Amino acid sequence: MSIITVIWSMVASACLTLAAVHVLIWLKKRAAWANLLFSLAAVSTAGVAFCELWMMGATTPEQFGTALRWCYVPVWAIIVTLIGFVRFHLRAGRPWLAWTVFIVRTLTLLLDFLVGQNLSYLEITGLRSIPFLGGCVSVAEGVSNPLMLFAQLSSLLLVVFIADAVLTVWRRGERRLALATGGAVMLFVLVALAESALALWRIVDWPVAMSPFFTIILVPMSYELSRGVIRATQLADNLLESEERMTMAAEAAELGVWNWDIARNRVWGSDRWRRLFGFEDGENVSFQKVIQRIHPDDRDTVEREVRRALSGGIDYAGEYRVVLPDGGERWIAARGRSYSNAKKTPVRMMGTAMEVTGRKRNEGEMALLRLELTHLSRVMTMNEVSGSLAHEINQPLGAILNNASAAKIMLGVGHEDIGEILSDISQDARRAGDVIRKIRGLVKKGDVQLEPLRMNDLIEEVLELSHNNIIANRTSIRLDLKPDLATVKGDRVHLQQVLLNLITNALDAMTGMPSSILTIRSTMEAPDTVIVSVTDSGTGIDEAKMNDVFKPFYTTKKDGLGLGLAICRSIIEQHDGRIWAENNPAGGATFSFSLAGTSPAA
DSSP: OHHHHHHHHHHHHHHHHHHHHHHHHHHHOTTOHHHHHHHHHHHHHHHHHHHHHHHHTOOSHHHHHHHHHHHHHHHHHHHHHHHHHIIIIIOOSOHHHHHHHHHHHHHHHHHHHHSSSSSSEEEEEEEEEEEETTEEEEEEEEEEOTTHHHHHHHHHHHHHHHHHHHHHHHHTTOHHHIIIIIIHHHHHHHHHHHHHHHHHTTSSSSOOOOHHHHHHHHHHHHHHHHHHHHHHHHHHHHHHHHHHHHHHHHHHTTOEEEEEETTTTEEEEOHHHHHHHTOOTTOOOOHHHHHHHBOHHHHHHHHHHHHHHHHHTOOEEEEEEEEOTTSOEEEEEEEEEEEEOTTSOEEEEEEEEEEOHHHHHHHHHHHHHHHHHHHHHHHHHHHHTHHHHHHHHHHHHHHHHHHHHHHHHHHHHTOTTHHHHHHHHHHHHHHHHHHHHHHHHHHOOOOOOEEEEOHHHHHHHHHHHTHHHHHHTTEEEEEEEOTTOEEEEEEHHHHHHHHHHHHHHHHHHTTTOSSEEEEEEEEEEETTEEEEEEEOOSOOOOGGGGGGTTSTTOOOSTTOOSOHHHHHHHHHHHTTOEEEEEEOTTSSEEEEEEEEEEEEOO
16 A cells, blocks of 8 residues: 555645645736636545545445545536636636536535435445555445436536537637647546546446546646746746836937826836936835926926826827926926726826926027027018118108298298198108107017917008018009908017018019019918918029028028028918918919918908
């Protein structure tokens, strides 16, 4: 019995060890039900081995009968766990067939405790000793229990259930899984149950020894489950390697990486991210702590946009200032994406952040430079129309001088019409003041001041400033202004500059032409888009240079700077509009720009 005891003890120990390993896996991952079922099957196999060793060493029929009766309990557990394993791990097997096996086997277990000495024997009359594995073991002699057929029926149904599941897995294309796991389980279940049936019906002269075969069943099951653990370990290693590569790439791109666990309100950040926000290494960071580091003027906007991104399931992107613990400030550009669970509830948000202080500083400097260039362009434009402006101012000033001289004479002789002369002086003074006001408005510096504007009124105001220049160039004016234009929201002075530049360029393009016609149109492209066009009858634009006309410092004028059209484009784009140029079929060119309208003009 010593060798047999050693072998069966090794079988039980191996089963219990496998059970312990896989129950630990289940405790770490509660969704791994296949691992829990495997553990139960392994413990049950150890129980079968214990009962078999008990039977082989029995000295009385009562001991043998008791051991055989209790052996049906772990066998029932093995069959039930095998059903569950096939359903959870192979994802196959007909449910009704699984329930049939379970019910029949459970009925068998109940009969084992209710009928006869056990389900296999109505009565065990004696024991006899037979040689087995170099030793001697006890086997029973007695009256067989015909109800033992229920046990064989449940075993046959189990084989059918497993075979059906294996066939389903094979048809699904998972042939390795079907053969290595399903096929092996079915084969050794069949062998183990056949061995026990042959021994209990005394067709062969050997003891009941199912546990070694059940242990062999555990090998492919454990291998398949272990492959999942190995695969998970490999994935974890790959993920770690991928995270390291991502961290290196983020560092190279000067990006800080962050991850917000919403449920626990914990924010993890890479070393660079922590430095960007001034957090110490190892410091616990929450969403509220991050928000408190943001500049008070930007804080509400950032928090509102983050909440909106979470509720709408959209990406977050923004730029804001961060106030460091030492009082310093830096600009941060951040992006984030939220991830939700199966219930569509946001559970985490992750993204990147980078410092853009230098870019913001450059943008501020560029804005100042654009303002200076715009002012320079206005001054140069006014220089070009200075002759016209001088005439506009000289006319009312000359009239004021003449009227004042006449009033002086009339006062000397007591003339009664002095009131009319004073009225003319007042009117001419206002006229001169209007001209000077418009000049000051065009040449002054200032930020964009948006207000509702009537584009047709703006066109007429600029035409007044260009009136004498137009006459000096012997140019005819054609106006095609749509009366019911929508109002636009813009800066009056800036849009006046655009029109003045386009009109001045058109007049220059027609210099030396036998006849010159300047056409100005305003129309609606859509219910909310206003288009203004300035058309000349000059020589047009070289098609090869058409894409260059709006570039800075490109000019065809002998003494031009090439800033006028570039500034026009900048102004229109600041108003969210578009400006373009095209040649006319009959000659000349047309410059147009479009702006969004706000409401129909009265």
